[in-house]
Amino acid sequence: xxxxxxxxxxxxxxxIIILVYIEFVTSSILQFIPTKLINSITWLFQHLFTSNPAMxxxxxxxxxxxxxxxxxxxxxxxxxxxxxxEDYLVRTEDDYILTIHRIPxxxxxxxxxxxxxxxxxxxxxxxxxxxxCCNVERHKNLPFVLHDLGYDVWMGNNRGNKYSTAHVFLQxxxxxxxxxxxxEFAYFDIPNTINYILENxxxxxxxxxxxxxxxxxxxxxxxxxxxxxxxxxxxxxxxxAMTPHGLHNRIVDKIVKATPKLMYLFFGRNxxxxxxxxxxxxxxxxxxxxLIDVANIMLFNWNSKNITIxxxxxxxxxxxxxxxxxxxxxxxQILRSQKFQLYEEPDDMFNSLSRPYLIPxxxxxxxxxxxxxxxxxxxxxxxxxxVMKANLPPKRVFDIKIDNHEHLDLIWGxxxxxxxxxKVLKFIEFFxxxxxxxxxxLSKYFNSNNFKKYASITSEHTIKPENLIGTPRKNSVAxxxxxxxxxxxxxxxxxxxxxxxxxxxxxxxxxxxDLVDLPEINxxxxxxxxxxxxxLHAEAVEIHRQLSQNHIPAQNNxxxxxxxSVMDSIK
Numbered sequence: 065x066x067x068x069x070x071x072x073x074x075x076x077x078x079x080i081i082i083l084v085y086i087e088f089v090t091s092s093i094l095q096f097i098p099t100k101l102i103n104s105i106t107w108l109f110q111h112l113f114t115s116n117p118a119m120x121x122x123x124x125x126x127x128x129x130x131x132x133x134x135x136x137x138x139x140x141x142x143x144x145x146x147x148x149x150e151d152y153l154v155r156t157e158d159d160y161i162l163t164i165h166r167i168p169x170x171x172x173x174x175x176x177x178x179x180x181x182x183x184x185x186x187x188x189x190x191x192x193x194x195x196x197c198c199n200v201e202r203h204k205n206l207p208f209v210l211h212d213l214g215y216d217v218w219m220g221n222n223r224g225n226k227y228s229t230a231h232v233f234l235q236x237x238x239x240x241x242x243x244x245x246x247x248e249f250a251y252f253d254i255p256n257t258i259n260y261i262l263e264n265x266x267x268x269x270x271x272x273x274x275x276x277x278x279x280x281x282x283x284x285x286x287x288x289x290x291x292x293x294x295x296x297x298x299x300x301x302x303x304x305a306m307t308p309h310g311l312h313n314r315i316v317d318k319i320v321k322a323t324p325k326l327m328y329l330f331f332g333r334n335x336x337x338x339x340x341x342x343x344x345x346x347x348x349x350x351x352x353x354x355l356i357d358v359a360n361i362m363l364f365n366w367n368s369k370n371i372t373i374x375x376x377x378x379x380x381x382x383x384x385x386x387x388x389x390x391x392x393x394x395x396x397q398i399l400r401s402q403k404f405q406l407y408e409e410p411d412d413m414f415n416s417l418s419r420p421y422l423i424p425x426x427x428x429x430x431x432x433x434x435x436x437x438x439x440x441x442x443x444x445x446x447x448x449x450x451v452m453k454a455n456l457p458p459k460r461v462f463d464i465k466i467d468n469h470e471h472l473d474l475i476w477g478x479x480x481x482x483x484x485x486x487k488v489l490k491f492i493e494f495f496x497x498x499x500x501x502x503x504x505x506l507s508k509y510f511n512s513n514n515f516k517k518y519a520s521i522t523s524e525h526t527i528k529p530e531n532l533i534g535t536p537r538k539n540s541v542a543x544x545x546x547x548x549x550x551x552x553x554x555x556x557x558x559x560x561x562x563x564x565x566x567x568x569x570x571x572x573x574x575x576x577x578d579l580v581d582l583p584e585i586n587x588x589x590x591x592x593x594x595x596x597x598x599x600l601h602a603e604a605v606e607i608h609r610q611l612s613q614n615h616i617p618a619q620n621n622x623x624x625x626x627x628x629s630v631m632d633s634i635k
Contacts, residue, residue: 160253
């Protein structure tokens with residue numbers, strides 16, 4: 065007799081069930097295998113698959129993609145690009161110890177009295193800080209680009225991942241250690257980390273960038289922490305996740321939505337997919353990559369065609385980092401309810417239908433006060449941009465769609481420099497005051513014409529601001545103000561700081577909310593000395609100040625004008 069449920073399964077569904085069963089059996093067996101034996105097997109397979117037994121290739125001649133793939137930590141990865149990384153320990157309010165990484169600012173780009181701008185990057189689900197630094201081409205790694213532009217770059221790590229398995233009182237083998245979900249990331253990990261960074265560098269604000277779940281954590285943290293909003297100048301969400309429709313495979317999707325707690329039956333209450341690290345260490349890289357590709361296609365319908373084969377070998381080796389089963393269950397609860405809600409604790413008295421109370425939803429629409437840029441792939445099955453925007457503030461939220469790109473493409477895609485990093489930097493530049501040193505560095509970065517020229521400079525590790533000067537970028541967007549009390553909070557400028565003279569400019573007050581354009585500059589001349597350049601910069605700042613004082617957009621038009629200015633700038 066055939067069960068009705070089984071008769072509705074296709075080959076793909078059976079394959080997924082078999083994989084889950086194999087994972088369950090493997091994880092159970094691995095619990096009884098000594099760690100030394102696993103390490104010995106790992107060494108043997110790495111020697112067979114990735115090293116040169118004859119040792120006829122010197123270490124310094126091994127291709128950089130192979131070195132990146134085999135690098136055990138972010139320190140070795142960054143060292144390949146001559147980038148220094150520092151470790152810092154953050155103790156959360158609930159006693160977890162998080163390891164965060166810092167790329168110190170370049171001393172040659174700042175005066176000793178000037179505090180560099182601070183950038184904070186946070187990874188996604190089942191990831192760690194490694195994901196930001198594994199592109200084989202230097203200029204496609206966002207932390208390195210920000211570092212080259214003078215930023216003080218920090219990369220965070222969630223509790224429980226590769227770098228953060230410490231606790232003041234608990235051991236990783238304890239189920240209590242893994243009793244956390246997205247709630248704890250929002251309550252503790254994000255705000256405690258940002259507070260630590262700002263106190264350490266004596267800064268007031270930080271620019272935040274999140275990928276996938278890292279974006280969700282930031283949304284959640286901002287929605288429940290009013291003071292955190294004051295400490296973030298802008299937030300860029302890359303491939304943001306909040307309320308995904310569901311999984312691509314219909315059977316798996318129905319199962320996890322019907323009973324999210326089923327994950328506890330498969331994986332227990334500690335680490336999700338504990339055997340993944342062993343598979344990554346022992347399987348041939350091609351086979352491991354194939355398994356990842358198959359899983360991505362079946363679960364999310366991702367083909368990853370924009371990621372090169374060489375890049376997959378590197379990126380997939382950094383893809384998995386430990387997290388709690390409870391975190392995955394939390395996501396499945398969100399899938400089921402289609403609400404960005406807090407974790408639903410089990411209730412023996414009621415089920416989801418008879419429960420006489422509601423699960424709280426993160427108040428993201430009303431409580432977030434920082435400018436937000438959403439960068440999402442047009443083919444990303446995890447992003448519903450309309451639902452997401454409906455759950456975010458109606459003002460100062462901007463979105464950029466990258467056509468024919470999926471989730472992972474936005475950090476590891478072959479054109480991530482032009483399609484993503486370019487947008488990130490333009491958004492940062494838009495919200496950077498004209499008289500801030502970082503604005504000048506950003507302007508020079510864009511004046512390099514294209515990323516190839518920038519890459520050729522940075523690959524030699526001799527980047528200097530003056531090397532990035534090229535054809536001036538045309539910025540014809542007018543001054544826009546958000547609030548009457550603080551004019552020119554957001555502005556765009558079309559002067560070039562290396563020009564030797566300024567043309568006459570319009571000083572008439574705007575009427576009926578019309579914008580006043582900044583003056584067009586002669587872009588063919590150049591400054592003969594550094595002092596002239598400084599004088600020109602000071603003059604441009606004064607022009608901008610006067611125009612800002614004379615122009616206050618009509619209140620009913622300001623939001624529309626701001627949106628148009630930002631989108632014109634980014635695109």
